[in-house]
Amino acid sequence: MKEDTRAGRWAIPYHYECLNGRVDTLLARQADVIRDCRVLDLASHMGTFAYAALQLGARHVHGVDTEAALLRKGEDLFGRMQVPRDAYVFEEKDVFEFLEACQPDSFDTILCFGLLYYVMEPFRLLQLMARAAQRCVLLDTFTARYAALQGKDALQYYPHVSDEALDLPILLTSLTRSEKKDYRLPNTFDYQGKELALTSFPSRALLEIWFQVLGLNFTLLEWRDYIQKPCHWRDLWTPEQKKAAHWADVYASEVRVSYRLTPPGV
Numbered sequence: 348m349k350e351d352t353r354a355g356r357w358a359i360p361y362h363y364e365c366l367n368g369r370v371d372t373l374l375a376r377q378a379d380v381i382r383d384c385r386v387l388d389l390a391s392h393m394g395t396f397a398y399a400a401l402q403l404g405a406r407h408v409h410g411v412d413t414e415a416a417l418l419r420k421g422e423d424l425f426g427r428m429q430v431p432r433d434a435y436v437f438e439e440k441d442v443f444e445f446l447e448a449c450q451p452d453s454f455d456t457i458l459c460f461g462l463l464y465y466v467m468e469p470f471r472l473l474q475l476m477a478r479a480a481q482r483c484v485l486l487d488t489f490t491a492r493y494a495a496l497q498g499k500d501a502l503q504y505y506p507h508v509s510d511e512a513l514d515l516p517i518l519l520t521s522l523t524r525s526e527k528k529d530y531r532l533p534n535t536f537d538y539q540g541k542e543l544a545l546t547s548f549p550s551r552a553l554l555e556i557w558f559q560v561l562g563l564n565f566t567l568l569e570w571r572d573y574i575q576k577p578c579h580w581r582d583l584w585t586p587e588q589k590k591a592a593h594w595a596d597v598y599a600s601e602v603r604v605s606y607r608l609t610p611p612g613v
């Protein structure tokens with residue numbers, strides 16, 4: 348990676364240190380469910396994690412995203428890196444449309460990074476992934492705590508949000524601009540001349556109830572090798588705090604969490 352397409356964003360930018368940390372935690376340390384596996388990368392963006400999965404020995408990767416320009420960029424990067432043409436597919440499709448058409452156990456491992464909060468039916472997405480994955484779903488997502496931090500004026504808008512409330516099994520939904528720096532969210536609507544979409548942020552408690560309901564065994568992935576200091580979500584409230592944050596602060600504060608999910612009997 349030579350460029351950071353999301354420079355200036357405070358949470359999970361494509362800075363190489365963050366990217367390497369994510370590849371290490373989310374993929375390299377899960378190599379047993381990557382090596383020799385058929386991997387589906389949902390919201391594959393420009394193919395960064397699909398590429399890393401191939402480097403770690405995946406047999407085949409299938410990237411799915413709605414943003415055609417990012418898929419083309421991925422194809423171009425894979426071509427330049429001389430990745431064998433039969434080792435990957437990039438497909439322009441909504442993840443629901445894709446998964447609904449999938450046979451059960453079509454893939455060994457599904458990557459769901461930076462996507463669950465962009466869909467209006469996160470439980471349904473988990474359900475469809477559990478059906479399509481034979482061995483594992485790797486999940487990396489923002490939680491309800493992120494909803495309390497959004498925007499420059501978060502401190503002013505959400506002063507009464509408490510830890511107790513955010514620890515309940517709740518789902519917070521908020522509006523977001525559909526036009527992002529390098530992609531546009533599907534399922535948008537117009538409100539007062541602005542193109543908006545909905546984001547959904549389940550609390551960690553709700554996520555873990557959903558996993559149990561779906562019969563998925565879950566392990567919370569550890570970021571301790573990257574976390575520099577303890578961080579509470581309120582330490583990320585103001586623009587100044589966000590600017591001063593280390594990339595791993597979102598994991599230290601559980602504003603973002605990642606899980607390894609396995610179907611029963613695996």
Ligand SMILES: C[S@@+](CC[C@H](N)C(=O)[O-])C[C@H]1O[C@@H](n2cnc3c(N)ncnc32)[C@H](O)[C@@H]1O
Binds near residue numbers: 392412443461462466
């Ligand atoms: C925050 S980026 C995540 C990229 C990468 N997986 C990561 O974790 O860094 C979100 C990606 O999701 C894609 N996306 C959002 N909603 C989608 C949907 N319903 N179906 C397919 N792709 C979607 C966007 O186009 C964008 O590439």
